Amino acid sequence: MRRLDFYQRPHWKRGLAGVCAAAFLCAAAGSLGYPCYPLFTDVETLKKEVRAGYPFATLLHYPGEERPRLVAVHGFETDDAGAQTVLLHDPMAASDADAPRTLPLESFAALWEGLAI
Numbered sequence: 065m066r067r068l069d070f071y072q073r074p075h076w077k078r079g080l081a082g083v084c085a086a087a088f089l090c091a092a093a094g095s096l097g098y099p100c101y102p103l104f105t106d107v108e109t110l111k112k113e114v115r116a117g118y119p120f121a122t123l124l125h126y127p128g129e130e131r132p133r134l135v136a137v138h139g140f141e142t143d144d145a146g147a148q149t150v151l152l153h154d155p156m157a158a159s160d161a162d163a164p165r166t167l168p169l170e171s172f173a174a175l176w177e178g179l180a181i
């Protein structure tokens with residue numbers, strides 16, 4: 065069995081060169097006593113992590129932006145009509161008041177690179 069090289073993974077082909085920093089971000093969090101690990105996963109697993117009380121950081125690749133954005137996801141909601149939204153904080157927002165955001169789950173899934181930290 066041939067080992068899949070890091071640079072051959074799908075996220076690299078989508079222009080996610082900064083993903084290798086995930087290990088360093090996790091090491092920094094760990095040095096401060098926070099349990100942290102990089103996880104390539106799906107949306108359902110992310111929902112389980114949040115329900116268990118573990119928010120996560122993730123990269124979203126917005127169209128027209130050269131690099132993906134690191135955002136903090138802290139929840140998922142479903143409204144009365146059954147529409148699901150993702151609750152997140154975007155540190156690249158224009159102001160502190162604009163940092164808390166909601167994003168439809170479908171939009172999140174389309175922008176998400178598959179990595180959670």
